[in-house]
Amino acid sequence: MVITKTPFRMSFFGGGTDMKEFYEEYGGSVLSTTFDKYCYVTARYLPKFFNYSSEFVYSHIERVTDVDQIQHPLIRNCMKYQKMHHIRLAYDADLPARTGLGTSSSFAVGMLNAFHALKGEMADKKKLANEAIYAERILCHEAGGIQDQIAASFGGLNRIDMDEDGYHVIPIVISRDRKQELNDSLMLFFTGFSHMSAAVQEKVKENFQDKIRRLQDMKGMVGEAQRILTGKGNLTEFGHLLHESWQIKRSLSGGISTGEIDAMYEAAFKAGAEGGKLLGSGGGGFLLFYVEKDKKPYVKKALDKLLYVPFSFETGGTRIIYYRAEDPVNF
Incomplete structure (x- = not known):
């Protein structure tokens, strides 16, 4: 066994x-x-x-x-x-x-x-x-x-x-304290509905050549995020970059976000989240937000109808x- x-x-x-x-x-x-x-x-x-x-x-x-x-x-x-x-x-x-x-x-x-x-x-x-x-x-x-x-x-x-x-x-490669700071600044919420990843991916592949520039921009953010994590500056920049990346991602296909997801994201943003994204290909699942410690209670309250899921990196x-x-x- x-x-x-x-x-x-x-x-x-x-x-x-x-x-x-x-x-x-x-x-x-x-x-x-x-x-x-x-x-x-x-x-x-x-x-x-x-x-x-x-x-x-x-x-x-x-x-x-x-x-x-x-x-x-x-x-x-x-x-x-x-x-x-x-x-x-x-x-x-x-x-x-x-x-x-x-x-x-x-x-x-x-x-x-x-x-x-x-x-x-x-x-x-x-x-x-x-x-x-x-x-x-x-x-x-x-x-x-x-x-x-x-x-x-x-x-x-x-x-x-x-x-x-x-x-x-x-x-x-970052220090244990900086990694823990990143972990502590992230909040994960379940939207309450799931999706078929392959179906969303198929929509993204439609008119794929028209989306190349946006995908290249998203690729460039990886290096920028690595610079933020491995640097000495404020990790809040990581949250701002998440927000920028989400705005590009949701433009790739109409199936990536929905009116309900947009409303959830906007509620968290107004409550103090620095940025966030829907994890995976889109259409449902989990929302991830970067939130400063003093704003976390407000974001949690703004999304009190969603299931909050604490987690630790592994x-x-x-x-x-x-x-x-x-x-x-x-x-």
Whole structure:
């Protein structure tokens, strides 16, 4: 039996530049962090006592006699990709799916990590990221970028640069106190509704050439954000940059924001938030704000109808938290 624990991520700057259509020609760059909300994947070989050969427990329960019968496309494709059979797999998470936190990619990374461990293999973080990208983007034909899989695998506060030759993960090196100051200045709220990331990404890809300049501007903000974090100045600039980035991002597609989301953002801004953004591709999920300490009670009150979610940064990425060697069931 194997249990993996894989963090969710929040992307600060550069979202959209991690799409292949952009970074292979112009180079992409994102700045993101993982935080202490996780998905857990439990996997083991299923004994041959049942009238089904594999069982999968997530928001539904599937019991199948053949891999091709699996309804969940990511599970089906990862099972076939890794040549897995007679598996019982269960998914659990601290936060809901389809909410802009890279949950599907964290699931992909955690599941692949579990499958390798079941086979007695130790997969490194880059291998897991690459396989998760392949599973989601190629095997499942899901639209989107590659930052989520990389963040979930590696963990931590990083700049991720991408081009036609691949990607590089560059840790943001700042003092513990400055990192804690950043963490303490961020507030996370659940809007109450979810979205399909791939659907929003498809809309962003419409008239893609017309959006190149705005994506280039968003890419440039990654370097500016890194300068702010690694410098000695006031971190409030980080909040102002978030606000500027959000204004550009929401112009990429009508599906990224909604009237309700705009009203929530405006309420937080009027209450004292320096800046913020909707996490993920858009359409719903979690709102993140940069708020000075003395303004936090006012922002919380202004958004009192939303669920406030405290969090702390994490650095571990995907990991195996329980392992007991098993042989495939042959009886």
